[in-house]
Amino acid sequence: MSSSPLNILDFEKPILELEAQIAEIKRLTAEEGTDRSAEITALEEHRDRLMAQIFSNLSPWDRTLLARHPKRPYTLDYVRLMFDDYMELHGDRLFSDDKAMIGGIGVMGNHQMLWVGQQKGRDLKDRQFRNFGSAKPEGYRKAMRLMKLAEKFHRPILCLVDTPAADCSVGAEERGISEAIARNLMEMSTLEVPVIVAILGEGGSGGALGIGVGNRVIMLENAIYSVIPPEGCAAILFRDPNRKIEAAEALKITSQHALELGVIDEVVPEPLGGAHRNVEQTAKALRETIIRHLNELSTLTGPELAAQRYDKFRNMGTFLCEELTAVTE
Amino acid sequence: MSSSPLNILDFEKPILELEAQIAEIKRLTAEEGTDRSAEITALEEHRDRLMAQIFSNLSPWDRTLLARHPKRPYTLDYVRLMFDDYMELHGDRLFSDDKAMIGGIGVMGNHQMLWVGQQKGRDLKDRQFRNFGSAKPEGYRKAMRLMKLAEKFHRPILCLVDTPAADCSVGAEERGISEAIARNLMEMSTLEVPVIVAILGEGGSGGALGIGVGNRVIMLENAIYSVIPPEGCAAILFRDPNRKIEAAEALKITSQHALELGVIDEVVPEPLGGAHRNVEQTAKALRETIIRHLNELSTLTGPELAAQRYDKFRNMGTFLCEELTAVTE
Amino acid sequence: MANTGWFGRKSKNARKIARQTVDALPDGLWTKCPKCNEILFNKELEKNLRVCGKCNYHFKLSAYDRLVFTVDDGSFEEFATELRTANPLNFPKYEAKLAEYREKSGLDESMVVGRAKLAEIPIVIGVAEFGFLGASMGSVYGEKVTRAMETAVAEKKPLIMFCSSGGARMHEGILSLMQMAKTSAAVARMNQAGLPYICVLTDPTTAGVHASFASLGDVIIAEPGALIGFAGARVATQAGLINRPPNFQTSEFQLEHGMIDMIVPRREMKSTLTKLLQFGYREAANVI
Amino acid sequence: MANTGWFGRKSKNARKIARQTVDALPDGLWTKCPKCNEILFNKELEKNLRVCGKCNYHFKLSAYDRLVFTVDDGSFEEFATELRTANPLNFPKYEAKLAEYREKSGLDESMVVGRAKLAEIPIVIGVAEFGFLGASMGSVYGEKVTRAMETAVAEKKPLIMFCSSGGARMHEGILSLMQMAKTSAAVARMNQAGLPYICVLTDPTTAGVHASFASLGDVIIAEPGALIGFAGARVATQAGLINRPPNFQTSEFQLEHGMIDMIVPRREMKSTLTKLLQFGYREAANVI
Ligand SMILES: [Zn+2]
Numbered sequence A, B: 001m002s003s004s005p006l007n008i009l010d011f012e013k014p015i016l017e018l019e020a021q022i023a024e025i026k027r028l029t030a031e032e033g034t035d036r037s038a039e040i041t042a043l044e045e046h047r048d049r050l051m052a053q054i055f056s057n058l059s060p061w062d063r064t065l066l067a068r069h070p071k072r073p074y075t076l077d078y079v080r081l082m083f084d085d086y087m088e089l090h091g092d093r094l095f096s097d098d099k100a101m102i103g104g105i106g107v108m109g110n111h112q113m114l115w116v117g118q119q120k121g122r123d124l125k126d127r128q129f130r131n132f133g134s135a136k137p138e139g140y141r142k143a144m145r146l147m148k149l150a151e152k153f154h155r156p157i158l159c160l161v162d163t164p165a166a167d168c169s170v171g172a173e174e175r176g177i178s179e180a181i182a183r184n185l186m187e188m189s190t191l192e193v194p195v196i197v198a199i200l201g202e203g204g205s206g207g208a209l210g211i212g213v214g215n216r217v218i219m220l221e222n223a224i225y226s227v228i229p230p231e232g233c234a235a236i237l238f239r240d241p242n243r244k245i246e247a248a249e250a251l252k253i254t255s256q257h258a259l260e261l262g263v264i265d266e267v268v269p270e271p272l273g274g275a276h277r278n279v280e281q282t283a284k285a286l287r288e289t290i291i292r293h294l295n296e297l298s299t300l301t302g303p304e305l306a307a308q309r310y311d312k313f314r315n316m317g318t319f320l321c322e323e324l325t326a327v328t329e
Numbered sequence C, D: 001m002a003n004t005g006w007f008g009r010k011s012k013n014a015r016k017i018a019r020q021t022v023d024a025l026p027d028g029l030w031t032k033c034p035k036c037n038e039i040l041f042n043k044e045l046e047k048n049l050r051v052c053g054k055c056n057y058h059f060k061l062s063a064y065d066r067l068v069f070t071v072d073d074g075s076f077e078e079f080a081t082e083l084r085t086a087n088p089l090n091f092p093k094y095e096a097k098l099a100e101y102r103e104k105s106g107l108d109e110s111m112v113v114g115r116a117k118l119a120e121i122p123i124v125i126g127v128a129e130f131g132f133l134g135a136s137m138g139s140v141y142g143e144k145v146t147r148a149m150e151t152a153v154a155e156k157k158p159l160i161m162f163c164s165s166g167g168a169r170m171h172e173g174i175l176s177l178m179q180m181a182k183t184s185a186a187v188a189r190m191n192q193a194g195l196p197y198i199c200v201l202t203d204p205t206t207a208g209v210h211a212s213f214a215s216l217g218d219v220i221i222a223e224p225g226a227l228i229g230f231a232g233a234r235v236a237t238q239a240g241l242i243n244r245p246p247n248f249q250t251s252e253f254q255l256e257h258g259m260i261d262m263i264v265p266r267r268e269m270k271s272t273l274t275k276l277l278q279f280g281y282r283e284a285a286n287v288i
């Protein structure tokens, strides 16, 4: 694990400092041969207590930072770890192959699956190559092409969501980013195969929802799901982008909030400190959750799956009903 | 009718010269008041004999020139004359609105219809605006979007074909002109509404066929339908583009040939001298033929219409079957 | 444009409609065109369906004015009027905001839906009210659009949606986002039923509404010069977009890029809708 | 790559296949790579599936070599071998041309179709023969492709098409054009039956074939560096295309523009096809 300060969040610092200290003592132990295991154990216990303390008190804004953590595992990291075998397929057959929206086939246990997902880049070059995980119309259309393929072959679909937002460049507007997302929302509601959506990091607004209409929607513990980034909400509603912490709170963007609001079905726990502290463990937990939901859905027919998905989203939203007073003038 | 020499074919010249002569005498008659009606009648009879003679002996290359005649009526001319009311709809909802492929709704007698067609331009500016009637992928995709609309509303479809070829610019290749045409061929075969194709002028290869899969395919008398322009065939097969007249002959591109080869169902006669000599009459004949076919097809159900169309094209092509000698070694 | 009780039922709601129709007239005798600065007499302007006679600028219409200009006289019957906005996130100051806009607009929310007739054809119709919190889509907006579609399916009627929206109702957070999925799924049901769904995009139609049901019409019409696009005006400006064409995110831009079927000036809207309904409707009713 | 009678039946056809496999080896001991000019020993080249070991140039394969490299040993059973090309237009010199290519290629036409197995999965497979009149699509080519699809539907099997074509068979005029509609319609039947259809585009796949069944696969694979596009090489050159990118009309161009799923080198073709068949096939068989 590199320790470039750019890759460390403020609240991670005390932990990483402790770990650096532990590592140094271990190194000295190895070099000098003196037994300092008691010291190490004490430090490790201190570290564990500190982590438990820090990570049980994360604010929604802290989770936003974790969801966007530069070391956070991205879609392809999970694809590689969760599938026994996988293959990427490319192109929307209309305009381009969007690198920010990837997809393909994969084998997970005894499930032959189709997967799609937004892909962020790790370093500067890769981030640009992946357009920072913001898909263009061609990305959403590619995802839909692949989902239709799954439907043709009666294979379940896994959507891995991790995007700050859909691309809103001039080109994206020209090629109908609105149309592409809208069509996905409509078509996904009719798919006659199981659709499982997993929100891995940033569930950014329409860009996330564009591959987010599932029979089951699950969410990693530190992922966020929001109609607008906290910064945007602060700028528009509070007229002050610096009030993002307050906005993150008000928008109820954490996995726990999403669960309470009925927008997702399950929160998948992350290792203490976040998914990036143990990618394998996170992937394993995710895989198990996915397989469990797949098995549950396997009893439904195609039309039942479409109907369940329709009803699920049809019932989202909260409003009141005024008792209508009889008007008989 | 303007008489710019650019708009006159060689074999039209003697006729147009006679007509100019007749017009001049008529003008003089009006000016001078002398009765020269006998002379006019004689000239008119001469003109009619000449026309009958010239137009009963057209070579396939002559008809190619007529099909490409700069004064030949184009799709919108027929749309305006054939429909009691019409409205244009635009866009492929993916990339652009192709001006070379137009479409919309229209009322023809008691038929509410959907129409699409390639549109050529009349003057230089208009020709460029219409890309010379060569549609891009977005044109074929727009046509398919509209045809699907017709299918949703159980309305018959009219395809008006007049294109030298599909566009093969870099942009068209980039956006998948092959894919767009292929998809139209596939999707048109499944449409559960009547599809009538009318070849008005140039039926240029895949670009024409891309909106050409109909339950009935009719063709104006002087239209051509060819897998390659005669010039192209001459250049490739005869290694000499000047042998286009020979190639036009060999390729069997006239309406009569298409009928004999089983590729079309009916030839719609044009006025003597070609459609441009009487657009209204041509449009009337076309309209009557279309309505007759529509009425015939109205007895078929949606699946029957798709099946009839499939069988029709499935059986196109000519080959031999070798008697298989029993091989039992 | 008389407000002489042409609405189907004299409910609390009908009274509100009447009030709205009156309120729609700006105070005083004249209005200045925001595009060409021409001084327009209100009576003239109203006769001209609130379109500037000089530069063709289409003024925004209130939902009820739109209905008056569009459907057959006396045919509109509103439904889903019992829906009231909640504050599921306990979002700060949301209730106060709602109260303010209720007072200001005389409406309960930013979407009005109901049954009506257009050229004698029975339809379901929805109209967004930009005057209510920028026609942002929250749970009630989404629910009303969805009910309009479900009503169309149940009663085998075409649906016309006059869309407008500044975006999602942020105060309802992720629940407002879900209205995109909900309304789009409802469009799929209209397609399965073979029923015509016509969208009219009015100024402005952006963000979540544009990226859901407003882009899914069988035919999509826009009024001239409307702002239409994915990124809301603020986002688009912030993003510092390069190579931004002069007509970016207008009706004309959308037509050029194949995203809408046509731009229809307000005075031709009713006849255009009529022709489209005649194309899509009658047989659909027979077939289903 | 032995030609020791692994084909299912010892027919006239099988003998022809054997001959073809031998003929496929160029005379002499070595071949010069047309791309990098490397001298390649034929035995090495053959072992390498006719791919240049130095620059990855993929040599064209004869139809039967392709089958040898692709399907399970001994599993191929050709059908539609009774079809013979006619001259419906009485096109000048067409018969002589056909005779010449029959002699040269040892084949009757430019398309070979049959049943086979790939990794034990029963499939229908078609392979174009570029050596026969540039794999131009005439009536027999189109009929064979269509029968392959209809056989796949009738027997509920996946279909793999190794596509190649210089374009339409001009000698058959408008009838050759109709093969585009015919083969594309047959793909629709495969879709309705939920059966996997995989296209492999090999050098060159252009014009009428590219604008029909070759662009309609559920998954489309291309070999590296293949010429793939709508306008045939001659047309594209004549048109004097401006702003022509350096990789114009290659596999790589098509991948970049979203038209194919992947570029697969020959040595990975079989394993890739196997995985795709496993994704698409088994359940399809249960469902239909
Ligand atoms: Zn004005």
Ligand SMILES: [Zn+2]
Binding pocket: D033, D034, D035, D036, D037, D038, D052, D053, D054, D055, D056, D057
């Ligand atoms: Zn080489």
